[in-house]
Amino acid sequence: MDVDIPSSPGKFKSEKPHHHYLRLLLRWHYSSLHKFLCWTIVAAIVLFVLFLASPNLSSSSPASLHSSSITERRSLRTSSSSPAWGDPAWEKRVRDSARIRRRPFGISVLVTGAAGFIGSHATNALKRRGDGVVGLDNFNDYYDPSLKRARQALLSHSGVFVVEGDINDGPLLRKLFDLVAFTHVLHLAAQAGVRYAMKNPGSYIHSNVAGLVSVLEAARSANPQPAIVWASSSSVYGLNTEVPFSESHRTDSPASLYAATKKAGEEIAHVYNHIYGLSITSLRFFTVYGPWGRPDMACFFFTRDILAGKTISIFQGPDDATVARDFTYIDDIVQGSLASLDTAQKSTGSGGTKQGPAQLRVFNLGNTSPVSVVELVSILERHLKVKAKRKFVKMPRNGDVLFTHANVSLAKKELGYHPNTNLQTGLKRFVKWYLEYYAPPSGSYLTKKGRGGGSSSS
Ligand SMILES: NC(=O)c1ccc[n+]([C@@H]2O[C@H](COP(=O)([O-])OP(=O)(O)OC[C@H]3O[C@@H](n4cnc5c(N)ncnc54)[C@H](O)[C@@H]3O)[C@@H](O)[C@H]2O)c1
Numbered sequence: 126m127d128v129d130i131p132s133s134p135g136k137f138k139s140e141k142p143h144h145h146y147l148r149l150l151l152r153w154h155y156s157s158l159h160k161f162l163c164w165t166i167v168a169a170i171v172l173f174v175l176f177l178a179s180p181n182l183s184s185s186s187p188a189s190l191h192s193s194s195i196t197e198r199r200s201l202r203t204s205s206s207s208p209a210w211g212d213p214a215w216e217k218r219v220r221d222s223a224r225i226r227r228r229p230f231g232i233s234v235l236v237t238g239a240a241g242f243i244g245s246h247a248t249n250a251l252k253r254r255g256d257g258v259v260g261l262d263n264f265n266d267y268y269d270p271s272l273k274r275a276r277q278a279l280l281s282h283s284g285v286f287v288v289e290g291d292i293n294d295g296p297l298l299r300k301l302f303d304l305v306a307f308t309h310v311l312h313l314a315a316q317a318g319v320r321y322a323m324k325n326p327g328s329y330i331h332s333n334v335a336g337l338v339s340v341l342e343a344a345r346s347a348n349p350q351p352a353i354v355w356a357s358s359s360s361v362y363g364l365n366t367e368v369p370f371s372e373s374h375r376t377d378s379p380a381s382l383y384a385a386t387k388k389a390g391e392e393i394a395h396v397y398n399h400i401y402g403l404s405i406t407s408l409r410f411f412t413v414y415g416p417w418g419r420p421d422m423a424c425f426f427f428t429r430d431i432l433a434g435k436t437i438s439i440f441q442g443p444d445d446a447t448v449a450r451d452f453t454y455i456d457d458i459v460q461g462s463l464a465s466l467d468t469a470q471k472s473t474g475s476g477g478t479k480q481g482p483a484q485l486r487v488f489n490l491g492n493t494s495p496v497s498v499v500e501l502v503s504i505l506e507r508h509l510k511v512k513a514k515r516k517f518v519k520m521p522r523n524g525d526v527l528f529t530h531a532n533v534s535l536a537k538k539e540l541g542y543h544p545n546t547n548l549q550t551g552l553k554r555f556v557k558w559y560l561e562y563y564a565p566p567s568g569s570y571l572t573k574k575g576r577g578g579g580s581s582s583s
Pocket residue numbers: 126127128237238239240241242243244261262263264265273290291292293312313314315316317318331332336356357358359409410411412413414419
């Protein structure tokens with residue numbers, strides 16, 4: 126599943142990272158109003174973007190069920206003031222970023238959602254091994270965009286250009302494919318999160334359905350056609366009770382709109398593979414965590430709230446059943462994603478005519494050992510050296526499932542996928558990153574008194 130146990134839908138607290146480049150970045154609040162007609166029609170989405178300058182996102186919200194205020198403001202904005210694409214300097218940046226340094230086997234990859242959690246890690250890994258890579262991201266404010274900007278700054282430092290734009294912008298995608306003969310697309314841009322769908326269903330249709338089609342349209346028209354690897358989700362298993370989840374299990378009973386859009390994506394992938402000869406691999410990620418993670422996910426907001434001395438809510442199923450997740454460390458997910466790119470066969474429809482059947486694959490990428498959320502909290506307490514204030518609450522019926530467990534034998538066999546980071550180790554690295562990133566410049570974090578209760582340090 127994607128998001129996780131209790132939701133923390135409010136604005137994410139604006140602890141200021143002390144990386145100096147971040148101070149240079151302005152923070153804006155945008156609010157927008159999405160209208161979408163009907164998702165089977167997938168018609169017009171009207172977007173009004175008002176913006177109010179507001180340098181500080183100061184409201185912090187506890188990870189409680191009752192704090193779901195202020196989310197109206199968080200409706201998504203799409204792109205903002207990026208340099209006009211098409212000008213020669215912009216084109217040069219795209220080409221430079223796409224340059225392959227690893228010959229003869231290097232690939233050139235368009236990574237959508239590159240300023241996101243998984244996207245930034247995958248992009249960085251590709252660049253480090255010498256592949257050409259161009260990012261695309263709309264920097265929407267589903268969660269604190271300054272985190273996305275910080276990831277972008279790191280990528281920029283290693284020579285990766287993340288284009289600011291929406292995957293629904295067909296002309297922009299065509300321009301990118303005109304400039305670069307991408308061999309692969311790693312499509313990770315999406316509206317993530319399970320519970321947010323009840324607030325803003327249109328954003329899921331916009332990014333996960335219409336956006337996916339837009340990316341596949343650009344890919345099938347490109348010459349040569351790239352191979353596609355994209356992020357589905359373990360949430361497609363929905364109400365399936367057979368465990369561990371295998372790729373051959375039924376996925377026709379999704380429990381959230383998010384899951385339904387990912388399932389729809391897998392079906393859409395089938396169509397583009399069948400008609401246009403696109404080589405497509407769908408990856409079902411299981412609850413990914415690690416440094417630079419998403420603020421709307423359990424590891425992150427439990428850490429934040431434990432440090433702030435706030436009571437955290439732990440969900441329980443019927444009969445006090447514990448909620449457990451197959452938490453998967455980011456490096457393992459990156460390894461599986463790159464292995465998917467490396468084993469992807471070429472698309473067969475370049476030039477507009479399908480030459481023969483193309484590859485179509487689905488893989489679970491999980492960790493294969495579910496851990497209860499109670500255990501997750503205990504591990505965090507040990508790493509943070511702060512006692513958590515717990516509260517147990519009934520899990521609301523809003524899309525999350527009780528238990529996820531991946532069978533990854535197919536990915537082992539076909540991709541050489543070997544998840545080898547357990548939750549202990551992975552959380553240790555996450556906590557280390559969190560403390561460094563959000564510590565006040567003075568470093569007072571590490572003093573005994575500074576821990577846990579500080580309003581400045583969260
Ligand atoms: N993190 C998990 O546990 C998990 C689990 C299962 C599946 N997934 C999937 O993996 C992918 C990456 O997830 P993540 O955790 O890195 O999330 P993320 O939100 O950090 O990254 C997604 C990025 O895509 C961008 N984006 C969203 N809509 C866009 C649009 N219309 N145009 C351009 N950019 C857009 C966002 O700004 C964001 O930076 C997503 O498809 C998600 O659904 C994640």
